[in-house]
Amino acid sequence: ARPRVGYFYTGKSGVQLLTENLNKLVVKDYQSIPVVVNENMSVYDAIVTMFLEDVGTLFVVDQQSLLVGVLSRKDLLRASIGKQELTTLPVNIIMTRMPNITMCSKEDLLIDVAQKLIDKQIDALPVVKETDKGFEVVGRVTKTNLTKALVALANND
Amino acid sequence: ARPRVGYFYTGKSGVQLLTENLNKLVVKDYQSIPVVVNENMSVYDAIVTMFLEDVGTLFVVDQQSLLVGVLSRKDLLRASIGKQELTTLPVNIIMTRMPNITMCSKEDLLIDVAQKLIDKQIDALPVVKETDKGFEVVGRVTKTNLTKALVALANND
Numbered sequence: 141a142r143p144r145v146g147y148f149y150t151g152k153s154g155v156q157l158l159t160e161n162l163n164k165l166v167v168k169d170y171q172s173i174p175v176v177v178n179e180n181m182s183v184y185d186a187i188v189t190m191f192l193e194d195v196g197t198l199f200v201v202d203q204q205s206l207l208v209g210v211l212s213r214k215d216l217l218r219a220s221i222g223k224q225e226l227t228t229l230p231v232n233i234i235m236t237r238m239p240n241i242t243m244c245s246k247e248d249l250l251i252d253v254a255q256k257l258i259d260k261q262i263d264a265l266p267v268v269k270e271t272d273k274g275f276e277v278v279g280r281v282t283k284t285n286l287t288k289a290l291v292a293l294a295n296n297d
Numbered sequence: 298a299r300p301r302v303g304y305f306y307t308g309k310s311g312v313q314l315l316t317e318n319l320n321k322l323v324v325k326d327y328q329s330i331p332v333v334v335n336e337n338m339s340v341y342d343a344i345v346t347m348f349l350e351d352v353g354t355l356f357v358v359d360q361q362s363l364l365v366g367v368l369s370r371k372d373l374l375r376a377s378i379g380k381q382e383l384t385t386l387p388v389n390i391i392m393t394r395m396p397n398i399t400m401c402s403k404e405d406l407l408i409d410v411a412q413k414l415i416d417k418q419i420d421a422l423p424v425v426k427e428t429d430k431g432f433e434v435v436g437r438v439t440k441t442n443l444t445k446a447l448v449a450l451a452n453n454d
Contacts, residue, residue: 158318162451187378196371196420213370214353220377221344251451254444263353263440283420283440287411290447294319294408 161293167253168246170289171267171279176201179208183219183234184226186211197264199277200235206274207243207266209235243268246279250289253281318450324410325403327446328424328436333358336365340376340391341383343368354421356434357392363431364400364423366392400425403436407446410438 175193177186179200186198190213200209211231219234220226244253244265253265267279332350334343336357343355347370357366368388376391377383401410401422410422424436 156453159451159453162447184378187374191371191375194418213374214348217344217370217374217377218348220374221341221383226378251448254448254451258441258445258448261351283444284415286447287440287443288415290319290443291408291411291415294316294411296313296316 162251163249165250165289166246167244167248167250167267167279167281170250170285171246171281172285174199174266174277174280176205176277177211177231178203179230179232179235181231182227183216183224183229183231186231187216187220187226190216195280196282197280198231199266199280200231201277204273205276206271207238207241207268207277208232209237210241210264210266211235212263241266243275244281245269250281250286254286257281257283257286319408320406322407322446323403324401324405324407324424324436324438327407327442328403328438329442331356331423331434331437333362333434334368334388335360336387336389336392338388339384340373340381340386340388343388344373344377344383347373352437353439354437355388356423356437357388358434361430362433363428364395364398364425364434365389366394367398367421367423368392369420398423400432401438402426407438407443411443414438414440414443 175195176199177189179202190198196213198211202208215234242256242260242265244267246267264280264282266277267281268275269278332352333356334346336359347355353370355368359365372391399413399417399422401424403424421437421439423434425432426435
């Protein structure tokens with residue numbers, strides 16, 4: 141039978157198509173550039189870095205540039221109302237450290253990252269590349285990236 | 298002509314269906330409960346409230362419970378590394394104030410709120426109800442709500 145104009149075969153509902161489209165999105169197409177700091181940096185300098193770089197999450201690396209921690213705005217705010225002197229307190233005292241860091245790779249599905257951010261109640265994940273020595277930070281995925289993905293889908297981008 | 302099983306008329310592509318589905322989502326179905334503080338509260342107490350309530354944005358109201366300001370984690374972090382004493386500094390000195398507050402109503406499209414959050418580089422909007430005297434805060438929409446909406450769409454919810 142010849143296809144008629146305006147008809148096409150799918151057998152799928154709009155909702156199924158929506159789900160399929162969402163499940164095609166991968167991290168590498170939506171990630172941002174990561175901002176990393178050294179584990180010996182002071183909490184004060186980390187806060188300044190956060191403002192200068194205008195990000196909500198910093199990734200902490202060791203001398204070999206391997207991921208050792210994550211610092212959120214919440215972590216820094218908590219430290220800032222503590223009793224300690226911020227200019228001498230190193231970030232490695234207050235950071236979330238390995239193995240408690242939730243990570244992803246650039247080939248992961250964006251929707252799986254969204255689920256992880258919701259489950260763990262965090263704002264951002266490091267995108268990492270595994271090496272023999274540990275994890276290198278190659279990107280950052282945030283709730284902002286996910287919000288932008290939602291807007292792009294709505295705009296047919 | 299009788300419709301055949303497995304065929305349906307749309308004249309629309311999957312992407313168009315996706316866009317249509319996204320453009321049906323309204324704020325009231327995705328909003329969270331707002332956390333409000335009084336304009337005379339100290340910055341220190343606002344930070345403590347933010348941790349106790351586990352939110353990233355506080356809305357500031359006057360004696361009539363009308364919206365006068367917004368406090369983000371970023372605003373509080375900036376204040377916390379300043380020279381001022383946080384226990385005596387009132388939030389109305391550091392908050393974003395009217396008319397610079399980006400707001401939405403519960404009937405607004407979720408996607409329009411997402412666009413506003415991106416454009417203004419903010420994490421949350423108050424959902425307001427306009428009255429003769431000003432705006433009452435009835436809800437909160439955050440990038441977390443939008444991330445949850447994305448996950449719900451992907452899961453066919």
